[in-house]
Amino acid sequence: MNSDIKEVLYTREDIKNIAEKIGSQLTKDYAGKNPLVICVLKGAFLFMADVVREIKTYAEIDFMDVSSYGDGTESTGEIKIIKDLDVPVEGRNILIVEDIIDTGRTLNCLVALFEHRKVASVKICTLLDKPDRREKTVKPDYVGFKVPNEFVVGYGLDYQGFYRNLPYVGILKPEIYKNN
Ligand SMILES: O=P(O)(O)OC[C@H]1O[C@H](OP(=O)(O)OP(=O)(O)O)[C@H](O)[C@@H]1O
Numbered sequence: 140m141n142s143d144i145k146e147v148l149y150t151r152e153d154i155k156n157i158a159e160k161i162g163s164q165l166t167k168d169y170a171g172k173n174p175l176v177i178c179v180l181k182g183a184f185l186f187m188a189d190v191v192r193e194i195k196t197y198a199e200i201d202f203m204d205v206s207s208y209g210d211g212t213e214s215t216g217e218i219k220i221i222k223d224l225d226v227p228v229e230g231r232n233i234l235i236v237e238d239i240i241d242t243g244r245t246l247n248c249l250v251a252l253f254e255h256r257k258v259a260s261v262k263i264c265t266l267l268d269k270p271d272r273r274e275k276t277v278k279p280d281y282v283g284f285k286v287p288n289e290f291v292v293g294y295g296l297d298y299q300g301f302y303r304n305l306p307y308v309g310i311l312k313p314e315i316y317k318n319n
Protein backbone atom coordinates (compact mmCIF):
# COMPACT_ATOMS: atom_id res chain seq x y z
CA MET A 140 0.00 0.00 0.00
CA ASN A 141 2.83 2.42 0.85
CA SER A 142 4.29 1.93 -2.63
CA ASP A 143 1.16 3.65 -4.01
CA ILE A 144 2.22 6.89 -2.31
CA LYS A 145 4.32 9.38 -4.29
CA GLU A 146 5.25 11.59 -1.34
CA VAL A 147 4.42 11.82 2.35
CA LEU A 148 3.24 15.35 3.13
CA TYR A 149 2.38 15.17 6.83
CA THR A 150 3.46 12.55 9.32
CA ARG A 151 1.49 11.38 12.32
CA GLU A 152 3.75 13.57 14.47
CA ASP A 153 3.03 16.66 12.32
CA ILE A 154 -0.71 15.98 12.66
CA LYS A 155 -0.46 15.38 16.42
CA ASN A 156 1.33 18.70 16.84
CA ILE A 157 -1.17 20.66 14.78
CA ALA A 158 -4.12 19.02 16.58
CA GLU A 159 -2.62 20.17 19.90
CA LYS A 160 -2.21 23.71 18.61
CA ILE A 161 -5.73 23.90 17.19
CA GLY A 162 -7.15 22.22 20.31
CA SER A 163 -5.64 24.80 22.63
CA GLN A 164 -7.09 27.60 20.48
CA LEU A 165 -10.50 25.87 20.53
CA THR A 166 -10.29 25.54 24.31
CA LYS A 167 -10.00 29.33 24.56
CA ASP A 168 -12.52 30.15 21.84
CA TYR A 169 -15.22 27.80 23.12
CA ALA A 170 -14.86 28.23 26.90
CA GLY A 171 -18.38 28.55 28.33
CA LYS A 172 -20.03 27.99 24.92
CA ASN A 173 -20.73 24.25 25.14
CA PRO A 174 -20.02 23.62 21.44
CA LEU A 175 -21.45 20.73 19.47
CA VAL A 176 -18.43 19.37 17.63
CA ILE A 177 -19.53 17.57 14.49
CA CYS A 178 -17.37 14.99 12.74
CA VAL A 179 -18.12 14.74 9.04
CA LEU A 180 -17.75 11.05 8.27
CA LYS A 181 -16.02 9.21 7.08
CA GLY A 182 -12.82 11.10 6.26
CA ALA A 183 -12.62 13.22 9.44
CA PHE A 184 -12.77 10.35 11.95
CA LEU A 185 -9.07 10.29 12.89
CA PHE A 186 -8.53 14.06 12.96
CA MET A 187 -11.74 14.51 14.97
CA ALA A 188 -10.44 12.02 17.56
CA ASP A 189 -7.17 13.97 17.80
CA VAL A 190 -8.77 17.41 18.03
CA VAL A 191 -11.52 16.66 20.56
CA ARG A 192 -8.98 15.16 22.96
CA GLU A 193 -7.19 18.53 22.94
CA ILE A 194 -10.32 20.55 23.77
CA LYS A 195 -10.08 21.13 27.51
CA THR A 196 -13.51 22.61 28.09
CA TYR A 197 -17.08 21.25 27.98
CA ALA A 198 -18.03 20.05 24.51
CA GLU A 199 -20.49 17.58 23.03
CA ILE A 200 -19.78 15.55 19.94
CA ASP A 201 -21.92 14.14 17.17
CA PHE A 202 -21.44 12.59 13.75
CA MET A 203 -22.86 13.24 10.32
CA ASP A 204 -22.21 11.10 7.28
CA VAL A 205 -22.43 13.05 4.07
CA SER A 206 -21.23 12.07 0.68
CA SER A 207 -20.59 14.16 -2.38
CA TYR A 208 -21.95 12.68 -5.56
CA GLY A 209 -19.25 11.90 -8.10
CA ASP A 210 -16.53 9.48 -9.16
CA GLY A 211 -13.46 8.60 -7.09
CA THR A 212 -11.65 11.95 -7.31
CA GLU A 213 -14.25 14.61 -8.21
CA SER A 214 -17.38 15.77 -6.38
CA THR A 215 -20.37 17.18 -8.25
CA GLY A 216 -21.96 19.88 -6.13
CA GLU A 217 -24.77 18.14 -4.34
CA ILE A 218 -24.42 16.36 -1.04
CA LYS A 219 -26.40 13.44 0.19
CA ILE A 220 -27.04 13.10 3.94
CA ILE A 221 -26.43 9.46 4.76
CA LYS A 222 -26.58 9.93 8.55
CA ASP A 223 -27.94 13.06 10.16
CA LEU A 224 -27.23 14.34 13.67
CA ASP A 225 -28.80 12.72 16.71
CA VAL A 226 -29.64 16.04 18.40
CA PRO A 227 -31.37 19.31 17.42
CA VAL A 228 -28.97 22.18 16.68
CA GLU A 229 -31.11 25.31 16.95
CA GLY A 230 -29.30 27.88 19.10
CA ARG A 231 -26.13 25.77 19.37
CA ASN A 232 -22.53 26.75 18.68
CA ILE A 233 -21.46 24.33 15.97
CA LEU A 234 -17.92 23.36 15.11
CA ILE A 235 -17.67 21.25 11.95
CA VAL A 236 -14.57 19.04 11.77
CA GLU A 237 -13.49 17.98 8.27
CA ASP A 238 -10.53 16.18 6.75
CA ILE A 239 -10.26 18.32 3.62
CA ILE A 240 -11.80 21.28 1.83
CA ASP A 241 -11.35 20.95 -1.90
CA THR A 242 -13.95 22.56 -4.20
CA GLY A 243 -15.80 23.72 -1.08
CA ARG A 244 -19.08 22.25 -2.29
CA THR A 245 -19.55 19.93 0.70
CA LEU A 246 -18.96 22.57 3.36
CA ASN A 247 -20.80 25.28 1.46
CA CYS A 248 -23.89 23.01 1.55
CA LEU A 249 -23.34 22.02 5.19
CA VAL A 250 -22.93 25.60 6.44
CA ALA A 251 -26.13 26.60 4.58
CA LEU A 252 -27.91 23.63 6.17
CA PHE A 253 -26.87 24.67 9.69
CA GLU A 254 -27.83 28.30 9.07
CA HIS A 255 -31.23 27.06 7.90
CA ARG A 256 -31.46 25.10 11.15
CA LYS A 257 -30.94 28.39 13.05
CA VAL A 258 -27.70 27.64 14.88
CA ALA A 259 -26.12 30.37 17.04
CA SER A 260 -22.77 30.03 15.25
CA VAL A 261 -21.04 27.69 12.83
CA LYS A 262 -17.28 27.39 12.43
CA ILE A 263 -15.09 25.05 10.44
CA CYS A 264 -12.00 23.13 11.50
CA THR A 265 -10.22 21.19 8.76
CA LEU A 266 -7.05 19.13 8.71
CA LEU A 267 -6.32 20.06 5.09
CA ASP A 268 -7.24 22.94 2.83
CA LYS A 269 -6.70 22.83 -0.93
CA PRO A 270 -7.50 26.47 -1.82
CA ASP A 271 -6.42 26.22 -5.48
CA ARG A 272 -9.47 24.09 -6.23
CA ARG A 273 -12.09 26.28 -4.57
CA GLU A 274 -15.36 26.77 -6.48
CA LYS A 275 -17.72 27.65 -3.63
CA THR A 276 -17.07 30.14 -0.86
CA VAL A 277 -15.99 28.48 2.35
CA LYS A 278 -14.03 30.21 5.08
CA PRO A 279 -12.34 27.70 7.36
CA ASP A 280 -11.65 29.06 10.84
CA TYR A 281 -9.04 26.49 11.90
CA VAL A 282 -6.76 24.92 9.27
CA GLY A 283 -4.12 22.26 9.85
CA PHE A 284 -2.23 22.48 6.57
CA LYS A 285 -2.64 23.95 3.12
CA VAL A 286 -2.06 21.27 0.49
CA PRO A 287 -1.08 21.59 -3.16
CA ASN A 288 -3.47 20.69 -5.95
CA GLU A 289 -2.82 16.95 -5.79
CA PHE A 290 -5.00 14.01 -4.79
CA VAL A 291 -4.07 13.11 -1.24
CA VAL A 292 -4.93 10.07 0.86
CA GLY A 293 -4.31 8.72 4.34
CA TYR A 294 -5.23 9.74 7.88
CA GLY A 295 -8.92 9.24 7.05
CA LEU A 296 -8.83 10.28 3.40
CA ASP A 297 -9.58 7.54 0.89
CA TYR A 298 -9.44 6.59 -2.72
CA GLN A 299 -12.25 4.15 -3.47
CA GLY A 300 -12.45 3.20 0.20
CA PHE A 301 -8.76 2.41 0.63
CA TYR A 302 -5.86 4.24 2.33
CA ARG A 303 -7.93 5.72 5.19
CA ASN A 304 -5.83 3.70 7.65
CA LEU A 305 -2.47 5.15 6.58
CA PRO A 306 -1.02 6.98 9.61
CA TYR A 307 0.11 9.93 7.47
CA VAL A 308 -1.17 12.12 4.62
CA GLY A 309 0.47 11.52 1.28
CA ILE A 310 0.06 12.18 -2.42
CA LEU A 311 -1.39 9.20 -4.28
CA LYS A 312 0.58 8.25 -7.39
CA PRO A 313 -1.50 9.43 -10.36
CA GLU A 314 -1.09 6.07 -12.13
CA ILE A 315 -3.18 4.48 -9.35
CA TYR A 316 -6.31 6.49 -10.15
CA LYS A 317 -5.69 7.31 -13.80
CA ASN A 318 -5.79 3.60 -14.74
CA ASN A 319 -9.32 3.27 -13.28
O1 LIG B 1 -14.68 20.44 -0.92
P1 LIG B 1 -15.24 19.26 -1.65
O2 LIG B 1 -14.83 19.25 -3.11
O3 LIG B 1 -16.72 19.11 -1.48
O4 LIG B 1 -14.53 17.94 -1.08
C1 LIG B 1 -14.35 17.69 0.28
C2 LIG B 1 -15.17 16.52 0.74
O5 LIG B 1 -14.78 15.33 0.02
C3 LIG B 1 -14.50 14.30 0.96
O6 LIG B 1 -15.63 13.58 1.33
P2 LIG B 1 -16.26 12.35 0.52
O7 LIG B 1 -17.55 12.78 -0.08
O8 LIG B 1 -15.23 11.78 -0.39
O9 LIG B 1 -16.65 11.33 1.68
P3 LIG B 1 -15.76 10.59 2.78
O10 LIG B 1 -15.39 11.62 3.83
O11 LIG B 1 -16.68 9.55 3.33
O12 LIG B 1 -14.53 10.02 2.11
C4 LIG B 1 -14.00 15.05 2.18
O13 LIG B 1 -14.15 14.28 3.35
C5 LIG B 1 -14.87 16.28 2.21
O14 LIG B 1 -16.08 16.04 2.90
Ligand SMILES: Nc1nc2[nH]cnc2c(=O)[nH]1
Nearest residue numbers: 241289290291292296297
Ligand atom coordinates in the same frame (compact mmCIF):
# COMPACT_ATOMS: atom_id res chain seq x y z
N1 LIG C 1 -9.01 11.39 -0.58
C1 LIG C 1 -9.30 12.60 -1.02
N2 LIG C 1 -10.57 13.01 -1.03
C2 LIG C 1 -10.78 14.25 -1.50
N3 LIG C 1 -11.96 14.91 -1.63
C3 LIG C 1 -11.69 16.10 -2.15
N4 LIG C 1 -10.36 16.25 -2.36
C4 LIG C 1 -9.78 15.10 -1.97
C5 LIG C 1 -8.43 14.63 -1.95
O1 LIG C 1 -7.44 15.29 -2.35
N5 LIG C 1 -8.27 13.37 -1.46
